[in-house]
Amino acid sequence: MSGKTLYDKLWDSHLVKERADGSCLIYIDRHMLHEVTSPQAFEGLRLAGRTPWRIDANLATVDHNVPTTGRENGVEGIEDPISRTQVRTLDDNCNEFGIVEYGMNDQRQGIVHVIGPEQGATLPGMTVVCGDSHTSTHGAFGALAHGIGTSEVEHVLATQCLVQKKSKNMLVQVDGELKPGITGKDVMLAIIGKIGTAGGTGYAIEYAGSAIRGLSMEARMTMCNMTIEAGARAGMVAVDDTTIDYVKDRPMAPKGEMWERAVASWRELKSDDDAEFDKVVHLDAADIEPQVSWGTSPEMVTNVGDRVPDPANESDPIKREGMQRALKYMGLEPNTPMTGIQLDRIFIGSCTNARIEDLREAASILKGQTIASTLKQAMVVPGSGMVKAQAEREGLDRIFIDAGFEWREPGCSMCLGMNPDQLGEGEHCASTSNRNFEGRQGFGGRTHLVSPAMAAAAAIHGHFVDISDYYDRAG
Numbered sequence: 414m415s416g417k418t419l420y421d422k423l424w425d426s427h428l429v430k431e432r433a434d435g436s437c438l439i440y441i442d443r444h445m446l447h448e449v450t451s452p453q454a455f456e457g458l459r460l461a462g463r464t465p466w467r468i469d470a471n472l473a474t475v476d477h478n479v480p481t482t483g484r485e486n487g488v489e490g491i492e493d494p495i496s497r498t499q500v501r502t503l504d505d506n507c508n509e510f511g512i513v514e515y516g517m518n519d520q521r522q523g524i525v526h527v528i529g530p531e532q533g534a535t536l537p538g539m540t541v542v543c544g545d546s547h548t549s550t551h552g553a554f555g556a557l558a559h560g561i562g563t564s565e566v567e568h569v570l571a572t573q574c575l576v577q578k579k580s581k582n583m584l585v586q587v588d589g590e591l592k593p594g595i596t597g598k599d600v601m602l603a604i605i606g607k608i609g610t611a612g613g614t615g616y617a618i619e620y621a622g623s624a625i626r627g628l629s630m631e632a633r634m635t636m637c638n639m640t641i642e643a644g645a646r647a648g649m650v651a652v653d654d655t656t657i658d659y660v661k662d663r664p665m666a667p668k669g670e671m672w673e674r675a676v677a678s679w680r681e682l683k684s685d686d687d688a689e690f691d692k693v694v695h696l697d698a699a700d701i702e703p704q705v706s707w708g709t710s711p712e713m714v715t716n717v718g719d720r721v722p723d724p725a726n727e728s729d730p731i732k733r734e735g736m737q738r739a740l741k742y743m744g745l746e747p748n749t750p751m752t753g754i755q756l757d758r759i760f761i762g763s764c765t766n767a768r769i770e771d772l773r774e775a776a777s778i779l780k781g782q783t784i785a786s787t788l789k790q791a792m793v794v795p796g797s798g799m800v801k802a803q804a805e806r807e808g809l810d811r812i813f814i815d816a817g818f819e820w821r822e823p824g825c826s827m828c829l830g831m832n833p834d835q836l837g838e839g840e841h842c843a844s845t846s847n848r849n850f851e852g853r854q855g856f857g858g859r860t861h862l863v864s865p866a867m868a869a870a871a872a873i874h875g876h877f878v879d880i881s882d883y884y885d886r887a888g
């Protein structure tokens with residue numbers, strides 16, 4: 414018999430019961446909540462007269478609907494009535510049921526997938542769920558993490574368990590050395606460009622190989638975050654020293670002797686050498702160039718040095734039609750150099766790329782520079798209040814502000830149009846977020862997915878540039 418994958422190990426250690434039809438009950442260690450997908454779940458609990466099964470397993474915050482400016486008047490000061498109600502409802506529900514919530518003006522508030530790891534609420538070996546598709550982010554810690562629907566949010570609140578079917582195992586192996594300036598974002602966009610947005614459907618993906626081992630936790634989180642864009646619900650990376658160093662001394666991480674014991678067991682969280690995967694994909698790190706998306710799906714992506722593809726060269730009629738539609742929406746002509754796309758706004762933020770390392774990377778490009786006068790707006794939205802405070806201690810806020818960026822309060826912001834930060838119709842945006850769907854950042858808005866460094870360099874020039882030049886020049 415062959416060995417176990419990391420996914421098999423996580424699955425087996427949380428399996429409560431398996432039925433003959435393959436449906437399984439798994440135990441959930443950590444449940445994160447936000448204001449969008451929780452109201453009906455709490456309502457369901459109330460109607461059934463239930464209380465949360467394990468209060469301490471839950472951690473809530475407000476992120477999608479919060480404004481990123483003008484928070485001095487608290488929740489009642491939120492202008493949009495729907496957003497105000499959403500935020501107030503989570504506050505009320507958490508108060509009623511006794512769940513810890515980082516409210517809008519708590520320094521620990523932020524995007525749910527940023528604050529979990531930051532607080533040590535996400536730990537190796539856990540099962541982590543949240544009513545949010547980008548929960549896959551937490552898999553970077555050698556955890557089994559995925560999004561759930563609102564009825565499942567209610568189920569987890571009530572029982573701490575979830576009915577699931579096991580996925581197949583996929584290994585994405587990235588070996589070799591990344592070129593300077595190439596980030597986890599570029600690696601992940603290149604993977605999605607290669608396997609497609611349905612490439613991971615039905616699988617749990619493990620990222621491995623020497624290039625992944627060399628990545629920071631922030632970069633691993635970026636990759637696991639975008640796993641859902643590759644069609645897989647869960648992505649994960651094995652535990653190593655990088656993982657353990659990141660987790661150490663986090664507020665909710667174990668301490669003292671418990672820490673030593675935890676680390677000893679976490680070290681086992683890797684695939685066995687003889688584990689077999691149902692599918693294996695290889696990438697050579699040295700081949701990966703800075704990525705920019707040109708279309709309305711994350712797989713519609715190319716190297717910054719390339720051109721907008723020509724549908725005429727696509728033999729598959731369905732794909733051709735999809736490309737034509739995407740180009741029409743994006744207002745792009747085939748064969749336009751990617752560096753020729755003029756931008757209107759720059760957004761550095763989201764649960765994909767708003768951690769401290771992301772802001773440092775962008776600031777290193779922007780230092781002493783100013784943004785192009787042709788831009789309507791450039792903004793940085795830190796992923797959490799803690800990231801914001803850290804960036805301010807390092808003086809990064811000054812670099813951004815001096816360059817012409819707006820420095821905002823934490824939240825999902827322009828990643829999706831559920832708050833005042835939105836694109837206007839027809840506007841092109843260099844965005845460090847994860848989805849470039851039609852209307853995602855505002856009605857008629859045109860999203861180009863890039864890394865923080867690429868967004869920063871694009872801000873200076875008003876169009877995309879190959880940041881490789883920056884890194885070469887800097888030596």
Ligand SMILES: CC(C)[C@H](C(=O)O)[C@@H](O)C(=O)O
Nearest residue numbers: 449450477544545546547829
């Ligand atoms: C609002 C929420 C349910 C949604 C998700 O599940 O991912 C959002 O976070 C997103 O990124 O589209």
Ligand code: SF4
Nearest residue numbers: 547763764825828829
């Ligand atoms: S930042 Fe974007 S992707 Fe992440 S949870 Fe918020 S809306 Fe979803």
